Amino acid sequence: MADRIQSISVQRGDEKTPKQRAQEAADARSPEAIAALDRDAINAATPEQRLAMIDVLNSSGTQFQRIQLPYLWDAFGDQLRATAEANGDRWKKSFTVAASLMRSNYNVVQSRTMFVRDVVHVANDYLDVNEQYCKSEFGRFGLTESGDIPIGPPTADQAHALESTRNDAAKLAADQEAMADLRNVVVGYTNIESPPGGTGAPVYVGQQARFDPDNAPGAGPQPDDLAKGMKTWEEVKKQYDALDRLIRARLMVNPTLFPLARGTPEDASKTKAVAAGSQTDALKTIGDGLKGVLDNIGKARPMLSVLAPDLEPIHGQLIAGTRTGSPDRNWKTSAFYSAIAADMVEERKPGPWWEALGLAAAELGAYVVAGLATGGTALAIGLAAKGAMNTALAAGKADAMQSAYGATTTEEMSLITEGQVNAAQAELIETAAFALIDTVFAAGAVRGALREVLHFEKAAAEGATRAATAANKWMAKEAAKEATAEAKSALPALQAEAANAQKALEDARSAAQSATPEESARAAAAVKRAEEASEKARGLLQATQEAAEGKRVARAAPVVDPNGLGSKASYDATVKAARKEIGSAWKTMTSAEREAKVVKIVQDRMAAQGIPDFAAVIHTPGKGGAAADWVTWSLHIDPALLDGLHSMEDVVSLVYHEAVHFEDFINVARLKLGENLTPSQVQQLLGIDQRGLTAAVNRGKLLPAAAEYTRAKAVFESIWGVNKGARDAIYRTMTLTKLDFELEQLRFNSVVDQQTGQLRPGKTTADLQTAQQYYQQKAAAHAASIRAYEQLPEEVQAYGAQEALLQSFERADFRRKLNMAIAAVVAAGLSAAGLSQLAEEK
Structure with a gap:
């Protein structure tokens, strides 16, 4: 034991001080020696020694040895920032070679928090500026504070503002259509x-x-x-990009049009409504666009702290020095802060922040990352056209960003003179683009076989048009009995026109086989249009046959609740409003008018139950139905449903179906409030829009004694709770079985000609039997998945209400016919037996 004590004493006597060990490691310039230092030695080192050791680890050593880097920098204490500023290259190099380690540095952790805080600060500034801009535009156009059209004539200034904007919209719409038309070259x-x-x-x-x-x-x-004049892709792309710049310039000059053009610069539907619609339509379109921005601003504010790490455009602004969050922090000029900011962006690799706002694309959220009235619209369109969320950070790709901050070097800015788009330069761009477009529609381009194909395409379209005319005779009838009788009389004409359209399609296909290679693309497009016309005629024929049979198959058991949207009173009020507001005018309305009427009728019933209006009606082409989005409180609908071929009763009932979902969403929120969750906890749990949450709070807690309690609990468990996995599986199965069924249809069509019913060349009866077997299997599987979907708790209620409303429409039609019959009895003096017989017929 004495020997051991003596040995320890000797070791302690030889032990070097922290300062000595730091000196030796610095002199050795060895990563191994530096890695062996403890915190005392690092703290005892002189600033020069620490910098020398940082140089060693920045240029050599393993990641394990580089663990010392954050400790070496931290040892500068309150002089760290000044030291990093004076040694900017060293500081940045440490982030380059050991970013994950440097993030543990105490001062870095604090500064990263400041970066997020500055992002939120800048975003809030933009929201304030854009909110004020939208509200000031309401006043400039004479709209109310809520963006609605007031009663009474506008002032001279307001009329001038509208006329000027309509002129700008006309030019913008022409450029947008030209962009879309270039796709035909x-x-x-x-x-x-x-x-x-x-x-x-x-x-x-x-x-x-x-x-x-x-x-x-x-x-x-x-x-x-x-030699024949075909254009190269590069030639057309040049004109396409020129139109893109011109559109951005036009939106910079008149930012009020930005909400109407966002989504895609090629979509001119809303700008044309402003340019060519009535004064009321123009003002409504402008007001709705500005209101949409304000609604989105309101939605974005409470989410900024969550969005901040992903708001890459603002990261770029801070790093570029075009915006600062605090006077003592500049994320560009400060070596200390710039390295931290760049590392944060690199580490985060920001994702699609706009999706958190319920938006489909980055440019739709431009109000968060740019000032619309100060050129920020160029950023928005740039994000759409270039698909470039990284434009904010990528050197040499900042056209849109520079425009947003008043730079005068970008091409779109060069198109603006004294606050207006230079007409001469705009004309040059448009003339060049229109010249390319004209080549597509030149008469000389149609010749030989192609002319024949187009002729038969026209014949198919004419057959479909005549079929529609015949079908309209029964579709225009309000009462089911009248429609059935009219459909029976129209059926022969429909059968003939459907056959004509089909024959024209076959002739078009035959002619297309003789088309030259350069004609083939247009011939194929013509055949495709002939197919669509023939399909329309067949669809009209099928609908007429069903109407002639006078049958409608119920999809679900009708639901009749004591109150709410499922009550008889609500159904009857909906039918009454539909008959009054729409009546027999359904077929003569435009799609937009049909949508407006249906939405108003259903929203009136929603309002009667304390359910907020839809925040938006979003078109989802190709989906074939409608959907209720509780996150954005939006109604999604396939615009094809508003084409007039679908009955007014069907469309009203479908939208009513979605309204029932919104009622259920509110009741689920009330259920959770009844379980003593706070409103913020409910919103976090369900992700429900503030409108729905507010309605739930106003309605009060849903307790077990309530009639809606059991259903609300089942809906919660289905969408958010223990049955969510099973529900997701049903949705996946429905998608997969649909794809399988559609593929099997294609395979079946390869065996049998669907037009003639004959086997295709080379196919046998055995092939047909096999194809039929698989086809029936896939059809049955898809039908089963749909039935499972319809049995989900939320769908049972919605489909039940939809069916009950359809039956209410039918009863109303019957009552109407019966009243007409009674009036006829009174006028003709028929007997009771005659009345009974007439009522039976009706």
Whole structure:
């Protein structure tokens, strides 16, 4: 033991001080020596020694040895920032070689928090500026504070503001349509195969390829094509980009049009409504656009702290120095802060922040990251056109960003003179684009077989039009009995016109086989349109046959509740309003008018139950139905349902179905409030829009004694609770079985010609039996998945209400006919037996 004590004493006597160990490690310039230092030695080192050791680890050593980097920097204490500023290259290099380690530095952790705080500060500033801009525009156009059209004539200034904006909208719409039309210009071929050896004329030329701004064709024009005037992809892209810049310039000059053009610069539907619609339509479109921005601003404010780490455009502004959050922090000029900011962005690799706002694309959220009235619209359109969320950070790709901050070097800014788009430069761009577009529609482009194909396409369309005219005779009837009788009389004409359209389609297909390679793309498009016309005629024929039979198959058991949207009183009020507001005018209305009427009728019933109006009606083409979005409180609907071919009763009942979902969402929120969750906890749990949450709070807690309690609990468990996994599985199965069924349809069609019912060449009866077996299996599987979907708690209620409302429409029609019959009895003096017989017929 004495020997051991003596040994320890000797070791302690030889032990070096922290300062000595720091000196030795610095002198050795060895990563191993530096890695062996403890905190005392690092703190005892001089500033020069620490910097020397930082240099060693910045240039060599393992990641394990570089663990010392944050400790070496932290040892500077309150002088860290000044030291980092004076040694900017060293500081940045440490982040380059050991970013994950440097993030543990105490001062870095604090500064990262400040960066997020500054992002929120800048975003809030933008929201304030944009909110004020939208409200001031309400006044400029004579709209109310809520953006609605007031009663009474506008002032001279307000009328002038509208007229000026309509003129701007007309020019913008023309440019947008030109952008869309450029997609029709042929710029080459999908593919070309060269002969062996790669010389001589091509042995195979694929389909003609039309211009796609994002993708060049597989093969460009051939020498003969160029001689005939075919354009290259590069030529058309140049004009497309020029129109893109012109559109951005127009929106910079008149930011009020930005909400109408966002989404895609090629969609001119809303700008045309302002340019060519009535004064009321123009003001409503403008007001709705501005209100949409204000609604989104209100939604974004409480989410900024969550969104901040992903708001890449503002990260770029702070890093570029165009915005600062605090006077003592500049994320560009400060070596200390700039390295931290750049590392945060690199680490985070910001994702699609706009999705958290319920938006489909980055440019839709421009109100969060730019000032619309100060050129920020160029940023928004730039994000859409370039698909470039990284434009905020990428050197040499900041056209849109520079525009947003008043730079005068970008091409779109060069198009603006004294606050207006330079007319001469705009005309040059438009003339060049229109010249390309004119080549698409030149008469000389249609010749030979192609002319024949187009002729038969026209014949198919005419057949479909005549079929629609015949079908309208029964569709225009309000009463089911009248519609059935009219459909029976129209049926022969429908059958003939459907056959005519089908024959024209077959002739078009036959003629298309003779088309030359350069004609093939247009011939294929013509055949496609003929197919659509024939399909429309067949659909009208099927609908007429069903109407002639006078049958409608119920999809679900009708629901009749004591109160709410499922009550008889609500159904009857809906039917009464539909008959009064729409009546027999359904077929003569435009799609927009149908939508407005249906939404108003249903929202009136919603309001009667304390359910907020839809925040928006969002069109979802191709979906074939409607949906209720509780996160954004929006109604989604396929615009094809508003084409007039679907009955007023069906569309009203479908939208009513979605309204029932919104009622259930509110009741689920009330259920959770009844379980003593706070409103904020309920919102976090359900993700429900503030409108629905407010309605739930106003209605009060839903307790077990309430009639809606059991259903609300079942709906919660289905969508958010223990049955969510099963519900998700049903949705997945429904999607997969639909795809399987559609694929099997294609396979079946490859065996049997659906037009003639005959086996295709080379196919046998055995092939047919096998195809039928698989087809029936896939059809049954898809039908089963749909039935499972319809049995979800939320769907049982919604489909039940939808069916009950449809039956209410039918009863109302019957009562109407019976009243007419009674009036006829009174007028004719019929007997009671005659009345009974007449009522039976009606």
